[in-house]
Amino acid sequence: MFDRVEAFYRPESVPEVLRLLQRSKGQARMVAGGTDLVVEGDRSVRFLIDLTRAGLTYIRSRDTTCVIGATTTLADLEESTAIHALAGGLLSRAAAACGSVQNRNLATLGGNLAHGSPAADMATPLLALDASVVVADGEGRHKMPLAEYFGRAWQNGASHALLIEVRVPMPPQNGRCGWSFQKFGRTEVDLSLVNAAAGLQLDARGRVKWARLALGAVAAAPFRALPVESLMAGREFDHSLLAEAGEEVMREVQPIADLRASEEFRRELSRVVAGRALEECAARAGCSL
Amino acid sequence: MNTTVVGKNLRKVDGFKLVTGGAAFTDDVLLPGMLYGKILPSPYAHARIKRIDTSKAKALPGVHAVLTYKDVPRVPHTTAGQAWPEPSPYDTYLLDSKVRFVGDRVAAVAAESRALAEQALRLIDVDYEVLPAVLDMEAAMDAGAPVIHDEPDSTKIFDREHNIAAHIRREIGNVDDGFREADFIFEREYRTQRQQHCMLEPHVTICWLDGDGRLMIRTSTQVPYHCRRQVAMILQIPVSRVRVIKPRIGGGFGGKQEMLLEDICSALALATRRPVKIEYTREEEFYMARSRHPQILRMKMGVKRDGTVVASHLQVLATTGAYGSHASTVQGNTGSKVLPLYRAPHLRFECDVVYTNTPVAGAFRGYGCPQGFFAQESLADEIAYKLGMDPVEFHRKNAIRLGDVDKLSAQLGEGKEGLPRVIRSCGLPECVKRGAAAIDWDRKRQSLPARAGFVKHGVGMSCTMQGSGIAGIDWAASFLKMNEDGSFFLQVGASDVGAGADTVLAQIAAETLGVSLGKIIVTSGDTDFTPFDTGAYASSTTIISGGAVKKAAEKVRAQVLGVAAKMLAVPVENLACAKDEVFTTTKPRKSVSMAEVALQALYQEKLQIMDGASHYNTDSPPPFCATFAEVAVDTQTGRVRVVHLATAVDPGVAINPMQAEGQVEGAVTQGLGFALSEELMLNHTGWPMNPNFLDYKIFSAKDMPKLTTILVETEEPLGPYGAKSVSEVPINGVAPAIANAIFHAVGVRIRKLPIRPEDMLRALYEQQPELKPEEALVTQ
Missing domain, CATH: 3.30.465.10 (Uridine Diphospho-n-acetylenolpyruvylglucosamine Reductase; domain 3)
Incomplete structure (x- = not known):
């Protein structure tokens, strides 16, 4: 797998890591858990720099x-x-x-x-x-x-x-706050086809004080769905708001199509997964639909 | 049955070695001077090698051999590990000037390291004439489709011009008349996918020449004897010059009922005169090994108004990939083991197995039955629903029962006429009863699916059967000899592939000889030191090899009693053995220990107590299985979660119930993947798109539902101590039980596997849910 690897370094400080990176001129890869790197099996790698002893576990x-x-x-x-x-x-x-x-x-x-x-x-x-x-x-x-x-x-x-x-x-502790993480993969242990994290604060009358929504796996990088957040602010949390937010999510995402899923399916999932995240937030904030 | 060893949950005889990580598996040895072999896979689905230049690869220091078709004998053969003469076409060559799928062998190298071997492969210069390929099985027989086996020396191909490897048509009664008698006729099409075995241990072989220049093959195989015969034939050396050693195996599931690496690894060892190892990587395992035959099944059933099935007609189109390994036999099973589940007097099975430029299919747990039962049991559920019948009642009414004769099996044997099957033991009604109780069938059929919520629950069921060995073909031999301490060496050709055959066979020997399990030392699967056995496939080992062990043990017991009779001065008839001693069955009670008998025999009588026996059956008693599933369908995402899977199996008598349950759990896990997630996908040029566990999704611990495993024991007259088999049958019913449960939950029929979330969601959008049983019946 790493047939070409000449050295495996175990630096014990950050400066040492940086020095090694500098010296290896792009032919080194940093390794911590290795769960991505090992699977990738990049044959061009000549040096591996183990970060787990560099004092960054805290x-x-x-x-x-x-x-x-x-x-x-x-x-x-x-x-x-x-x-x-x-x-x-x-x-x-x-x-x-x-x-x-x-x-x-x-x-x-x-x-x-x-x-x-x-x-x-x-x-x-x-x-x-x-x-x-x-x-x-x-x-x-x-x-x-x-x-x-x-x-x-x-x-x-x-x-x-x-x-x-x-x-x-530290997010605000006062008031009716709720947070949620939701993901969907083809099976229980899988890369996310979509993941979403959301946060929500409701006021005493069940209106959204602020909302946060981040989506993953449906664009080139994970992103905050700001239009959805601003659409929700100040509105009463109910089914119609969720539906509107879902529509907006589908406009925001730019999913790809590959062997794992079609673009259409990912888009639909984005709506569902984001909706579930927002709903769970509201439920945790004491508002169950 | 009053037994002391058989029927007990005893630990595996090889368990200690396995869990402590001792040298057990093929790859656990490192031979001095061992080279690493590697195969150059074809990058094209169909091409002719115009020119191949290996000079640069050969010049690389550390490379000891580079073989192409020019360097090896051309002997048409099949890689299917079947009894001679194999019913599969002889359409495969050690190396050929034509490649027929992406992954087909182009050349092979042996070098001092894996990295050097890989580097050498890159230095082989090949000019291909790329040929049009046919990847779609439905286009394979078309006029003008590229002919995949145009070489003149292949044999046993049904119709090479039309890419038909095998064709089957068999009929019992008169199906056309049968349909005329029917009140209703139902016909549906089902599709199943290319599933891979994903055994823990990939294919791995180490070959070397011993001091006498004999070829030693240490290999991960289910079929040591077939492998020895085939390698000898392909390399044109005498069988006596070959020894196949089967160590511990990390799973085969049919993928190792195949001579897959042994021939090329042997050729490299002979060329280099050094030990050579070839081990498939996981990626190679996915597309360069074997897989389950994808099928398109058209199932037609005619029923009376009261639900009695009068006629069934199953038409199958299957692809065997680029070579015809197990082509006719797997597909034959799709008919012969599936249709007779129902007692209809009129049955017809028609099948074409076509070549395509795709990875080669082969034997895989269930051997054609998972596909067939998916069609039949899905349709049965649909019929029961349309008739307003409970599927349990439908099965009760129609399923094969004790004393029945299955005549289709007589017509559909292992690639030729077979033998009729007589049902001498049948626990199916009890399986249905207990499986239904385990899943709370009666209540859940009524109460589900709940109206509210977007996650809908439903329950579904299926009934299935299999065989126990191939009637009249599978046979086995065993040999036993006694040691001074009253222990016995048991030598069997049988191949424990991880499922526990050594333990079960030792239990049968111990029971028969009246000794404890620890007194049986097993050597298995070594062609130099153990007698013949056709191998570990067709659910045969317990019944066939076990039968041979029982016979040999009975002969040895007679010798033991003979010696003891002299020692105790009583007639043999008055003696019995149990608990490591021989004792009188008449008063006064006298006894001698097994060890005393052994010492007497060896040092006084000058007699080695030993004997062997051979065994085969002329019938293949079916194990039965009822599978019940509860699913939760998320109607927003299409995710189908199996909540509970209850499997009730009739394995005859379970020689080791704990191991039998393990077999059931393993089988249903593969069945769950077949139903919901597993498929090896190819792109439009025939390249595998997901040859890895990232994108080929097998069931993990987190995906597993609650499992209930029920053994419904019956006593099979043809089996040793009443045993039949258990390893394959539980895989057959999982997919249809799930598909039927999905219908119960959401009113949508899924007729194509696997049922991935996207497929499910699409079906929910596209199909009109069917929720009213009184819907118009399809009549003719």
Whole structure:
């Protein structure tokens, strides 16, 4: 699989990782859990840089932010009490929906994001939570919104930039809030054909104070469906609003067609999955339709 | 039955070795100087090799052999691991100047590492004359379709000009008259897909020459003896110069009832005089190994107003892919094991098995029956519904029963006339009863589907059967000899492929000899050291190999008793053996231990207690199965979740109930994938699009429904200790039970497999749900 690999490095600090990246001139790949890289079996790889000892495995909960190190595994997210306490456990639920137990014991949050898959299941909940990321390269550390990270060329793991951590601002605790993650694959363990993460706050009269909706696997990168969010703000949460939101979702998505599903099916699923996410949010906020 | 070893949940005799990771499987050995073999697959679905230049590959340091069709004997053969003379066409060559599917063999190399072997493949320079290909089985027989087997030396092809590998037409009674007697006639078309075995251990073979220059083949096979014969024939060396060793096997499911790598790996070992290993990667396994025959089935049934089936007519178009391995026999089973489930006096089966430029189909658990039963049991459910009958009642009325004679089997044997089947044991009514109870059938048929909610639940059922060995063809031998400590060596040609045959056969020997299981040491599947066996297929091992073991054990027991009679000075008739001793059945009670008998025999009588026996049956007693499924259909996404699957099987007597249940659970898991998710897809040029577990979706632990497994034991007179078989039959009914449950849930019939979410949702949009039983009946 990695017939050409000449060296497997296990750096113990971030600067060491960056030095190795620099020296390997694009012929190195960073590896954390390896759940994407090993399957990919890229024969051109000459060096592998293992990130799991570089001190990036942590979850730190502060007053206004939760900081998650890039090599934190999905299993860690699934089990962490700090993550359970964040947005009703949204990230834990999303992590639990990724692959199998064996995958989640290996796969890391950073790997899930840095691999650049439009179907990454951790991307949509983090987008919905307005997360930002910190990356490091030869010139230092940079913080940027997650959406911007997806837009940059360096999202590919072969680049010279290292994803350090993800920062999640604490969402508002007061009022009737609800969060939801929903995904749909062909079977229970599958890449998402569609995934959606949503958040919602309702006021005392059942009107939407604010809504957030992120969709994955139905465009080149996971994205926030801002028109849907603004359409919902201030409206009473009911079936007709959901139907309108669903229509808007179908306009927003740009799904592909391949052997896994047709474009038509993905578009229809987007509506259903987004609708279910919003409905679950409302239910968690105390409004069941 | 009063037994002490048979019928008990004893641990697998090879279990310790397997769970502790000891050297067990083919690939667990590393021979000094071993080379890695690799096959160059054709990139074209149909092409002639105009020129092939291997000089650059040969020049690569570390490459020891590069073989093309120019270097090997041209012997038409079949790769199907069947008894000689194989009924499958002889249409395959070790290597050929023509390639007939994407993945067909172009050349083979042996090199010092896998990487070098792969590099060498890239250095082989091939000029292809690309030929028009036919991928669609419905176009294969058309005038002007490319002829796939235009070579003159192939034999046993039914009609090569029209790409027809095999053609079958058999009739019992007069079906046309039968339909005239019917009050209603129903006819529907069903389609099934290309499913792959996905066994844990891919095909792997290691070949070398021993000190005497004999060819040793250590291989993952279900058919060591057929493999030895075929390799010897293809390489034109005497059978005596070949030894096939079958170690532990990580699953076969029919995919290893095939001589697949052994010939080319042997050719490389002979060319290099070094050990050579070839192991398929998972990707190669998907398209360069075998798969289930895709079929288009037209099923027509005529019934009386009261639900009595009077006539059935099944027309099948199937494709065997580029080569005819198991072409006539798998499809023959689609008729012979399916139609006689109903006692209709008029049955007709017609089938064309066509070549296409697609991956080769072969044997696969169920062997043609999953396709046939999907059609028949779906249609039966539809008929019962239209007549306002409970499907359970429909089956009760029509299903084959004790004492019946299945005459279609007499016409449809293993590629020739077969033998009639007499039903000497039948637990089907009990299977239906207990399966229905397990799924709460009566209540759920009434209460479901609930009106509210977008997830609709429904229940469905099906009845199926299979065989136990091929009547008059499958046979086996066994040999037993006694050791000083009262233990016995049991040598069998039978191939434990992971299902537990060694354990079951040891249980039969131990029971017969009156010793504990630990006293039986099994050697199996080694052509130098174990007697002949046709192999592990057709649900034959327990009944056929087990029959041979029982016979040999009875002969050995007689010798044991003979020695003990002298020691105890009593007549043989007054002796019995149990619990590792021989004792008198008359008073006063006297006994000697097995070990004492052995010592007496070996050192006083100068007698090796030993004997062997051969066994075959002239009938193939069917195991029966009733499958009940509860599904939840998400009408917004099309996701069909199986909530509960209850399988009640009549395996005869279960020699090891725990293992039998394991077989049922494994079979239904493959059945679930067949029903809902698995399909090897090809693009318009014949390339496999999903040769990996990312996109070829098998059922994982997370997808599994609640399983209920019920063994309804009967006593089969032809089986050792009453055993029939269990390994195949439970796969047959899963797809139709699910399709029928879907209909119950949402009123939509799905007649094409697999039923993926997108297919389901599309059907929900396109079909008008049928919810009223009083709808007009189709009459003729």
